[in-house]
Amino acid sequence: xxxxxGILFILSGPSGVGKGTVRKALFEQSTDLKYxxxxxxxxxxxxxRDGVDYFFKTREEFEKLIGEGQLIEHAEYVGNYYxxxxxxxxxxxxxxxxxxxxxxxxxxLKVRExxxxxxxxxxxxxxxxxLKDRIVNRGTETEEKVKNRLSAAKxxxxxxxxxxxxxxxxxxxxxxHKVQSIVLSEHCKRERVAHEYKKALEADQS
Amino acid sequence: xxxxxGILFILSGPSGVGKGTVRKALFEQSTDLKYxxxxxxxxxxxxxRDGVDYFFKTREEFEKLIGEGQLIEHAEYVGNYYxxxxxxxxxxxxxxxxxxxxxxxxxxLKVRExxxxxxxxxxxxxxxxxLKDRIVNRGTETEEKVKNRLSAAKxxxxxxxxxxxxxxxxxxxxxxHKVQSIVLSEHCKRERVAHEYKKALEADQS
Numbered sequence: 386x387x388x389x390x391g392i393l394f395i396l397s398g399p400s401g402v403g404k405g406t407v408r409k410a411l412f413e414q415s416t417d418l419k420y421x422x423x424x425x426x427x428x429x430x431x432x433x434r435d436g437v438d439y440f441f442k443t444r445e446e447f448e449k450l451i452g453e454g455q456l457i458e459h460a461e462y463v464g465n466y467y468x469x470x471x472x473x474x475x476x477x478x479x480x481x482x483x484x485x486x487x488x489x490x491x492x493x494l495k496v497r498e499x500x501x502x503x504x505x506x507x508x509x510x511x512x513x514x515x516l517k518d519r520i521v522n523r524g525t526e527t528e529e530k531v532k533n534r535l536s537a538a539k540x541x542x543x544x545x546x547x548x549x550x551x552x553x554x555x556x557x558x559x560x561x562h563k564v565q566s567i568v569l570s571e572h573c574k575r576e577r578v579a580h581e582y583k584k585a586l587e588a589d590q591s
Numbered sequence: 592x593x594x595x596x597g598i599l600f601i602l603s604g605p606s607g608v609g610k611g612t613v614r615k616a617l618f619e620q621s622t623d624l625k626y627x628x629x630x631x632x633x634x635x636x637x638x639x640r641d642g643v644d645y646f647f648k649t650r651e652e653f654e655k656l657i658g659e660g661q662l663i664e665h666a667e668y669v670g671n672y673y674x675x676x677x678x679x680x681x682x683x684x685x686x687x688x689x690x691x692x693x694x695x696x697x698x699x700l701k702v703r704e705x706x707x708x709x710x711x712x713x714x715x716x717x718x719x720x721x722l723k724d725r726i727v728n729r730g731t732e733t734e735e736k737v738k739n740r741l742s743a744a745k746x747x748x749x750x751x752x753x754x755x756x757x758x759x760x761x762x763x764x765x766x767x768h769k770v771q772s773i774v775l776s777e778h779c780k781r782e783r784v785a786h787e788y789k790k791a792l793e794a795d796q797s
Contacts, residue, residue, distance in 0.1 A: 412709070422596065481629040500644035506779075507781065513788075516755040535792065538788075538792075540790070542785065542788045542789070545784070545785050545786065546781070547786075548781050548782060549780070549781055549782050549786035550776065550781055551780075551785065554778055562775070563775060563776070563779055565772070565775045566771070566772035566773075566776045566779075567772075567779060569768070569772040569774045569776075570756065570769070570773045570775075570776040570777075571771060571776075572769055573712075573756040573757055573758055573769055573772075573773060574755070574756060574757075575713070575751055575752070575754050575755055575756055575757050578756075579748065579751050579752065579757065580640055582744075582748045582751075583718075583748070585744065586741065586744075586748070
């Protein structure tokens, strides 16, 4: 029996772009993707459940896991730890299932160090797309206004460089459809499919 | 005004795999793809229209076009020429529209020489996929039977190497959906999107 590993998909982007909204809409639809639940030390909010929304841990537990190298990445925001448990991701990929992470930009860069073969998707705000169109179409806006937007935009554009795909979050449905297309087309990549066939042929000869 | 070039998609695969069926089903749906009509010297069949099914040319006209380098690729089957006109493809791409070719394997390799940036999709028969599953799952078939299939399969698998994507034609709808996903995800590729933004920013500074 040949097991082909799953693919790790990472959705990231500037804060406030709507990563969580896109992720939730994606998982409301039928999908074979397995969502990797983050770990945190913050208190559960009303309605949040352990193992569904987050894995809730004490500070001591979290720091122990860091020390043992059991997190792919972690960061501290407003006095609380957030991180991605390594075991779930590794085990699910080994079982041949795709894993989906939704994560901050800094965390995504760390995931890339550990999983360079992952598929990294950068979500951008429609404002950035609009800015591009405005420059392209030479609108009537003042030079000054456009310049201020430009310097902010340049930072976001530079962030893209570590990613494989860029999706504009102009409409949630459209962004979800694009992410689904990326998932499907990644499974059709020749390197991956040819590898499966070659393994099958080798297995036959062994 | 910045014009971004369209993407050239090439659907190919072993003869008899059902390329034409997938292409027709794809164009029955709503799509922004522009289909590049082939040129031929064979007689129109009943119901076929010039400029719709093929561009019908005399042998003299066709050979003149070959001599002038106006075909991306051409081949002779059963005494008739078939080829892909260069002008339509080039002009449509320049207008920022995607072009779709459905073509034999030998022709696809020639297109690759002229358009290495094209996206090459290889359609494989379900029998090849079934063969893989059979090897993987170690079915009850005789050694001999599997061996004969294997040598035929190996040739097809080697053909894959010149392609970017591999799509199994197990069900036409499913194959069409995969091709559509490839088209959409190629438009989300970071190199392409980042390039558009950088061009927009440069245009602004000029």
